Amino acid sequence: MSSRSFPQFPVVDASSRTGFAGNRLDRIAEARTGLSAAEVAARPGAGFYLFTDDGAVLSGPEAAPVALHDRAAAEYLGAALDQAIVLGFDDGVPRLAARIPGLSDGAAAWTRDLRSLAVDGTLAPHDLGAIAQARSLISWHDRHGFCANCGQKSMPSHGGYRRDCPACGTQHFPRTDPVVIMLAVDGDRCVLGRQYRFAPGVYSCLAGFVEPGETLEDAVRRELYEEAGIRTGAVTYHASQPWPFPSSLMIGCFAEATSFDLVREVEELEDVRWFERAELSAMLAKTHPDGFLVPPAMAIAHHLIKAYADGGVV
Ligand SMILES: [Zn+2]
Incomplete structure (x- = not known):
């Protein structure tokens, strides 16, 4: 018998007490092959975490902001839904990330950097965790538009969890x-x-x-x-x-x-x-x-x- 003892269920990892650790999305990693972000984005109830260069796009009151936007709101705010990324599913409902090229002055929304959001604790932990996942993926796409093997332009695939090079066939994966x-x-x-x-x-x-x-x-x-x-x-x-x-x-x-x-x-x-x-x-x-x-x-x-x-x- 092993001398190693595991904690009793329910396990509360020390990690779970840190900011950005509350992500509860089912990432469906085994089902990403051929997954179309555009098709998932059109499903009923799809929710979007949105970003500009300045941070996460939020709506509602500053003391209780809303981070998840429905498709109508995402379109109204000018999100680039053709480049959306499938983050996963929350109780079977899709959650995606998308970038907004620029937030117009009249939009009923505002941005906040992720560090401030984590410090002030105004978002639910599951939203903050999903935002961390989304921000990393959007940043990866922003910086990896060209194949590191041959230099040609690469294309998103697998719901945004991979980039493929049409020229040389190399597959590129998000880095951690x-x-x-x-x-x-x-x-x-x-x-x-x-x-x-x-x-x-x-x-x-x-x-x-x-x-x-x-x-x-x-x-x-x-x-x-x-x-x-x-x-x-x-x-x-x-x-x-x-x-x-x-x-x-x-x-x-x-x-x-x-x-x-x-x-x-x-x-x-x-x-x-x-x-x-x-x-x-x-x-x-x-x-x-x-x-x-x-x-x-x-x-x-x-x-x-x-x-x-x-x-x-x-
Ligand atoms: Zn290539």
Whole structure:
């Protein structure tokens, strides 16, 4: 019998507490072959998440915005429905994403960037999750209009989940870029850093892209050495978060420090330092005497820090 124990149902993943994690759409990935977005967009009840370059298109009051638009509204707002993407189905009803080239001044709609929507929490988690999926896919189409193999123009297929090159036959798939984000710990203290662009007082976990040919554990250890100058040993996974800027997956880990003298990477970090576990609780409660803060609850960094502050890990 395995010594590994799984949590009891219903499982509540640590990941589910992060922003953008509430997507409940049935992605019907097995049924995308030959799927026509135009045909799905014409089905009764089809709903559309819409975007401009500035963010998600919303209607209704700002305190309780509506993110999902019916076909009539999408057409009225000028959505490019001929380039719609099938995100999936919600209780059998299709959900799609589409771009609006430009929102007219008279339209009864407005835009909001995804980060702000995740922070202010005015959208239902399932809408925010679907918007993250939609934003990543729209961004992928925007940046991958030409075949990376032969340079010819490629065409959307599979309901928008693939692009095919008519010239050389190469199939192109949406990308997801893995990023490790981690808390290096040593008993009752851990390492947090401050990027130059952070709001005053905010410290967060260090993070970086996973490189080709690298395990997650090695990426965690490499990034901590590059950014903070410390060596780490064991690495454990905690949670992940879709991060639609434009298409990352944040992979949150804890790492056990095996060296302790910090050397800051000056290009990226304004400061890096050890924090005592008790300090983290004050930062989470916004009562730290020096005014230090952690990222908002939508961010996976918040949940890594909180899990460690609560003593639930390592
Ligand atoms: Zn090609």
